[in-house]
Amino acid sequence: MTINLNPSDKALVPFVSVDNMMRLIHHVGIEPMLRGLADYIEADFKRWELFDKTPRVASHSAEGVIELMPTSDGEVYGFKYVNGHPKNTKDGLQTVTAFGLLADVGTGYPVLLSEMTMLTAMRTAATSGLVARYLAPRGADTMAMIGSGAQSEFQSLAMKAICGLKTVRLYDIDPAAVEKARRNLEGTGLNVVACKSAEESMEGAQIITTCTADKQYATILTDNMVGSGVHINAIGGDCPGKTELAPGVLHRSDIFVEYPPQTRIEGEIQQLAEDHPVTEMWEVMSGLKPGRSSDKQITLFDSVGFAIEDFSALRFVRDRIAGTDLYFDLDLLADPDDPRDLFGMLQRAKG
Template identity: 30%
Template sequence: MSEAILHEGEHVETLVLTQQHVAKLVSSGGRDRFMDLMIDRLRKAFVAARESNGTTPPREGFLRCPGETGVIEWMPHHQPGSSMTLKTVAYTPSNPAEFRLPTIIGSLTRYDDVTGRLLAVCDGILPTAIRTGAASAIASSLLALPGGRVLGLIGAGAQAVTQAHALSRVFPLERILVYDIDETHAASYADRVDFLGLEVRIASVAEIEANADIICTVTSVGVGEGPVLTGEHLQSHVHINAIGADLVGKFEVPKALLESAFVAPDHVAQALREGECQQLEPGDLGPDLMALCADPRAAEEFRDRITIFDSTGFALEDHVAFDVLLELAEEAGVGERVRLEHLPEDALNPYSFH
């Protein structure tokens, strides 16, 4: 939904996009259109980021109480004079097995930067999965050799679905090789990506390394339990999207492989703290994804060697994802407006009611 619509004076309600609304937006327009739009808008936002006055600090959060795994975090993006998007997100690896809930649960909120009003609220689970896949598609289109046909997935959870979907929109994929330490996740993966019409085969890590043109590591490996790749059988031109590292001490890629590869982070400060880049020094990093998007030719010289995109996921992506959902909601006339905030008839009297 456009900023003009959200700022109209007669609208004092907050726009709420429920699970049903988001499902309707995706199903009515189609998954491919939704993903294509996300890839396009993210790419444009990354190109414009260098000239923008927007601010995206590294995410912050709380470790869970003793005995629990995962974190609860907040991720803000600020566009001065316009709006601020805030995502709250919880990472709970035990959710699928214990509660039949997604590992990543979150919500998106949009605030008016002039008045501070809450403009819109939306689910953050699907947008997170979609924008993460879209970011990998953008990075891969810059750093991987064109024409890649074999995708390798280390981890077969929810993120693996949108990674494959996004990459299938920018590469002529023919086959997916998938590995997961949970055999049931690997076994069910083909059914979950049946809409892609691609051959899917369960494989070992060694097989994936030896055959994949592009590899995505999308695991919930614990702190100190990585890496999940060996790096011993990789093709000389492979591109790796490293998705899972999001905590200090958690990583999926061996340090030796990182040191020998070209590494592009998404958000430098965040990646150095909790991504794969925490294993490196700042001087070891290549340009970040936004710099590569602004100058795609700078990435071309690295395509014939091993390249790694360190995707920690940052709030500019969530801001853009929310923009996409709001735009689609306006187009389809979807959403519910509620008076969530108490905006009294007399601004100086909190006990006055409309």
């Protein structure tokens, strides 16, 4: 099977199911795929100014949020559907599920539909690893991983694959979650340490990743917990009213973000003044602004996830499934022989 873009094939859209996404990840390898995703994301961050950028379109309810995240580089258009429902886990459902699409800007025809629950976990971790490669102290090899939810193992492995992490120190308020993550990371080559407190997890760590899901634990890192010379990778403060860091930590840090108009609404910096200085990661990756500038500096990546990262991840998937059996074609688009004859196509289907 190959992806053929001849007009006669455009009625069919290649679809990557959850099952095929997992097969793709194992086909490429988890760590090589995390590195590959980081390469695609870095390439797109370096051509940042080409993209149509808009804050995500959110539909909020009492239970959570449903968002559409569109972007375009002028040739390819992409969007992701993603929900965030912290209470879902109580009913045995995912907090976050997602799917995404790429389309040809020239025709408007979709060219890829893909699950993105797995892929979002992979791209979020790849982005964290990529950013840490620019911002973490030289030689950083130990990470405190606070929160052992669905993102935890992906974060740990991305730091290993992309930054050379050797030791991860796990903490979660739920010991069963820590045990789940410890067990999952067995045999990956990481030295895994289960910790009984956030403070314990941070001993000797040059990288601190915060990734908790529930709005009610609003201060994961207090000011006195954070020493100098570390890199904070703050994943979980990602919607209005949901933050994980004490304001004091923010004030002592140099803050790096994806897209300021979105991060100021959704990220840790919603706690700060609207004009608090931040640096955009695309500027660091393009060499326009410095990343880490001293050993004593606290760098903070206030990560909320941006549409371009999903676009990069979908590009990676599209490129990697070509010539494989890791997708099937969906009959998603009506494509009559004569485009003006949609009704005739419908009539002929009756026979």
